[in-house]
Amino acid sequence: MSKNLTSRAEDYSKWYNELVVKADLAENSAVRGCMVIKPYGYAIWEKMQAELDRMFKETGHENAYFPLFVPKSLFEAEEKNAEGFAKECAIVTHYRLQNDPENPGKLRVDPEAKLEEELIVRPTSEAIIWNTYKGWIQSYRDLPLLINQWANVVRWEMRTRLFLRTAEFLWQEGHTAHETKAEAIKEAELMNNVYATFAENFMAIPVVKGVKTESERFAGAVETYCIEALMQDGKALQAGTSHFLGQNFAKAFDVKFTSKEGKQDYVWATSWGVSTRLMGALIMTHSDDKGLVLPPNLAPNQVVIVPIYKTDEQLEEITKLANLMMSDLNAKHISVKFDSRTTLRPGAKFAQHELQGVPLRIAIGPKDLEHGTVELARRDTLTKEVIALDTLTSTVEGLMIEIQNSLYKKALEFRDSHITLVDSFDDFKTVLETKGGFISAHWDGTAETEAKIKELTKATIRCIPIDEIAENGTCVYTGKPSKGRVLFAKAY
Template sequence: MSEQGVTPQSVDFSAWYNDIVVKADLVDNPERTPVRGCMIIKPYGYELWEAIRQGLDKRFKATGHQNAYFPLFIPMSFLQREAEHVEGFAPELAVVTHGGGKELEEPYVVRPTSETIIGDAMSRWIQSYRDLPLLLNQWANVVRWEKRTRPFLRTSEFLWQEGHTAHATYEDAQAETLRMLDIYAEFAIHEAAIPVIKGQKSEQEKFAGALASYTIEAMMGDGRALQAGTSHNLGQNFAKAFNIQYVDESNKLQYCWTTSWGVSTRMIGAIIMAHGDDKGLRLPPRLAPIQVVIVPIYRNDDEKSRVMPVVERLAAELQDAGLRLHVDRRENLSPGFKYNDWEMRGVPVRLEVGPRDVDNNKAALARRDILGKEGKQFVDQAGIVDTVRQLLEDIQASLLRQATEFRDGRLHEVVGDYDRFIDIIRGGEWALTWFSGDAEGEAKIKADAQAVSRCFPLEQPYAGESGPCIVTGQMTDRMAYFAKAY
């Protein structure tokens, strides 16, 4: 364990994760949280979620979506209307049987997702083609009873947004499905600095009740995949189950085509595991709750009285410029301890001001993505805002570049050689291979490698060509990624 009590990644990635989410104050210790599998998100973790929420919400609104809010409770009978949907979610339901001191006539489930209750509302709100498209989104908590839980990655309650839209045609619904996948990918890449791969899920791995599911897949620091967001073309499945109909331009009654798409607090897990290192978190500047921490350096009251006015002035300048800033004013802690502490918490830039810096009108800037002397520079106090802004942009780009290089070094194209294919996956890397999508084939791979397909990437390297499915040998026209996953 390091001095902060965080197991190094290189020793045990999983233990590192469990340590860092608690030590960095993202969540309360799961072992002490009194509600099974539910997390307590502490302020530092919640600020990260607020930044994610803000970044996505802005994008949803810019593309014409409106937020609304639907009930937490869903009548059990609603879930049962879409056969695959209820089958998929039944084992994970929390059920309310009593309300106001009485047993309920029909039990309610706590929403695991809201296709059904929103579908029911859509059936009332949509009359004619003029009401389409209907583009809704909801920010909410959802509950899926999980046996084994880990903060952010798999919890019985989590926070998310769920988009729900209705359209006149299959083509419109498909365009929406892919538009939102693009928005997720753009957000992940540009804000979270995670080079996700967009792709389609296999029939086995798609959402319960969907026609087709799309995903953004991210590679974590241990090589595992993490599904960081999904977008589903629901076809007419929910429209038929909930009678979502419209009168078209020639006055004929038609079923709508619907979509749904979601990103959750899992994105926080993705950020932790895509960028973290042995020292702790490394947060992308665009989402970091604290972008710059100022550590004042002094050994006595005289030095303090010279250092602090400069610290306060620089802090005010940076804050006025809209940067998210924290001054570490803690007494009785050494600068070295503070450096480690803020490095562990992933703050992108540390600004140090000591007596000599005051004399020289300088300050030291240390970047979290490059530790030690190499990442430290002495800069003029004049123009500090521009200097820090530029540095934050560099770090943002550097994190994306590092994650992309890490990912690209672990993607392997395999044709025909099943044993090598399995070895790659077992070795914790990703294999891209021809895959027919066959259910039995996918089950065999699962048995051999403890992994299923992550996605058929939208960008196919040999578009228009075919090759032999890695497991069935039959010729097929799409390649898929396989990897162990969270």
């Protein structure tokens, strides 16, 4: 397969699809809309998981595991939630195959093995979890209940794209229960902040924190907090959401607690999640026409060493040196791979590591051996420098931080230069079509206007920013009064 990618300018969507496959991140499977996450892609996801898991535990959460299936009667208990997911859920109806009498060697569903009640493959787990919490919560002493689950979920989407929208995806879903409304809101906000911190500090992706409008809310939520990122093509991507669920699920599943004062009340709830969709955000925030660009925090190999040699003696000497370098770098918790494959020439290795986004490449050739030097090549800037071997460890340590920060800064500058304030609907449409990005505009607060703008422009309200500044204005579409700007964008 050719390693050359379609350029972003030529076809952004094609560039993305090719990159995901050629960089060995994921591929489509034989199951409609379901992906295979390949080892290299999964290694990046594992790094995200490890950091998020650490952050969840640091904020007092524990992991648990709930069933994959939701009986239909539980699924439909919280009406809005059910309505929101009913149109895209995989349903198990039978539990046995049998030999097909009409097709020898083939199997068919055994019609006698029909389930009494259909099982929904979880599209999200509020229903099965709140049905379980009913047994766990009696008193204020059982609260707060702070639980997270790492799991697969299934939503039978009609149009799918690797990582961005797949029928099955991996995610974590937090589900918490609280004594008071205020405490639950605080939790939902806290977890949205955890996601923002993770996206910015770990993934080097700047995000806007905000709340969703009613029509964009999670089905069953009272308030949906979110982090919104901006991709290089000017489209927004919802990178994580955290929901204040009020007492909706507690009422649907009859989960009450006795307070310190002996009063009975329904419990207050939150849920929050991020998914393998973050892989899409990562790719589309940092990568370029040569392939993936990874922030050091997320790179399975932060550094790769490529030997350049003609003789076996040279290779032997370079290998000795590489081993020393690796042990020094490993001691500083920097992961290094020595690419000693004999089946590929250095140029082909360079191209592969560029395609796969290894942050830093070290090349060592015979001249370097002579002069006590190595060549460093940064993936993010595509710049090279020759440095003295004895400064290697400290230089690389510095570069890991420098690259991480520089990627964030670059993405932030792009994002900030793509938030445009507009005050007329003509400007709105022009900016959307020519420049893209977030459009900061006044909106009259009605679902009708929101729907109309979406219909006319395909732009949706990504969020009402948390740090919105009070500003009186008039709706960009209806001219009706507004008290602050919201962010519109076309979105993934």
